[in-house]
Amino acid sequence: MEFLRWYGAMLRSLLPSSLRAMFGGSASGLIVSADLTAPPACAVVAQRSRGGTRTLGTLGALAADLSPSLRRGVTLVVTAPGRLVLSRMVTLPLAAERHLATVLTFEMDRLTPFAAGEVWYRTDIINRRKAAGSIALRLAVLPRAKLLPLLDALAQADLHPGRIEAQDAAGIITLPLDPGAPPARRIEAALAALCAILALVCLLIPLSRQQIELHRLATREKALVPRLHAAETLRGRLDRARNGAATLAAEQAREGDALAALAAITTAVPDGSFLTDLTLRHRIATLDGESPNAAGLVAAFSANPAFADPSFAAPVTRALNAKADIVSIRVRVRRHEAP
Structure with missing residues (x-):
């Protein structure tokens, strides 16, 4: 599964930035594009869908006019004159993969100049070295302090973004605003799990029906066993009687009556x-x-x-x-x- 995610990320990285923004996994919803050097009210609000992106206006002008349905699935796109996202390659023991979030929480201040509670971060596993017992991953962090005024303005407008898209040295990178998966991804994961369960049920139904039929046939066979034994006993008697009559007839033909x-x-x-x-x-x-x-x-x-x-x-x-x-x-x- 991690290989597929990595392979998909590599394919998305080959697309232009506009296409990556549209097909890079972002769900349909609102996009708030903000320049950190400008006031939060100047942030541009746009609606993204499968057909493209449509600009609605600035955050200050549209905050009260947005419908509740549009307020779900908000993506925050931020730009800054300097380097905003810090990224580096990290090597960890292979056993840390099972509890990667916990390990990064304790190791964040050693790997970056920030504590775990001061940044949003994202990890992408690049390579697993089973022989060496280690994994190589790319760690991208975004300091929270630089976005707090903008997030406060969004909260006052009742907009709660689930992820941030920022410019990285490798291109556009998406970071979740919480350590877990964003809500849209949770729904996708739940739907994927449901589909897997349904597929498993579809595979098990024929096997279950076969087992039920086998059990029914076994029950019928068990009920017929006494009759079968009785029939075999009668058949044996008939065979012995037939053989005895044939022997007697042969002897009578040879010796006479x-x-x-x-x-x-x-x-x-x-x-x-x-x-x-x-x-x-x-x-x-x-x-x-x-x-x-x-x-x-x-x-x-x-x-x-x-x-x-x-x-x-x-x-x-x-x-x-x-x-x-x-x-x-x-x-x-x-x-x-x-x-």
């Missing part, structure tokens, strides 16, 4: 015969049991379309009670056959 085979075997075994053991593997059923007619049992399986290739798996023996034969029959269960 055990229940259908058992039903067909039960139907095929004639009355009076019974099974003591049944083994089914790869569609081959091995039947162990007793039958009063072993050959008829094989014939019964041969006549049943659900079976194929019935044969004795072991020799037929007689039971101890001599009423039945102990048989072991191997038979192939046909594919996709039901009882």
Whole structure:
């Protein structure tokens, strides 16, 4: 910011004095031009605006006729036959920049022949030497005693200038009449701060809306988490059931339907015969049991379309009670056959 101010001051210094007076930062308002060698009543009052400067008359003739709106933003332009503004280059520690006004208040009598309360002053930072830990600035001072009669006359006319424009060795220089910023500059600073705040708000609004939307979506997501877990659980169950059914169907296609085979075997075994053991593997059923007619049992399986290739798996023996034969029959269960 200080660099921009310095750069702007350097650009203004290249303009003619008339243009510097118009565009050098002075606000629109009254200009009181006074020669310190002449009586204060002879000071010329003019009105400055964007269109130029219009002379209204002398201070003695116009003091009672000025409207209250014109009395705001008064700039005092003074001239003197000799050198009025004293200026010099000053080098201070870099840490003094934060409290420059306080430092100059205590150092004014050392830097100039006057005390801080005897002058109006202005400082312009020329250079910062961070390596050396110092700053170079231009200090311009204007003794108050030379302007007290003129300021008293202006106060009686209810005119209170906020700044003084005086001729310096480098040209026209503007000095505030108080250590702080002049009222117009305070308003400009407040407006600049307001604009910066509004710009910051404009930048933060999209981010705030985005955060609000993200919070809303996060809340909805949190509310949907139990449903999501329930859906995932049901999906897992369905997948397991589907996989189990597919596995069972594959095994049934390869091994056959055990229940259908058992039903067909039960139907095929004639009355009076019974099974003591049944083994089914790869569609081959091995039947162990007793039958009063072993050959008829094989014939019964041969006549049943659900079976194929019935044969004795072991020799037929007689039971101890001599009423039945102990048989072991191997038979192939046909594919996709039901009882």
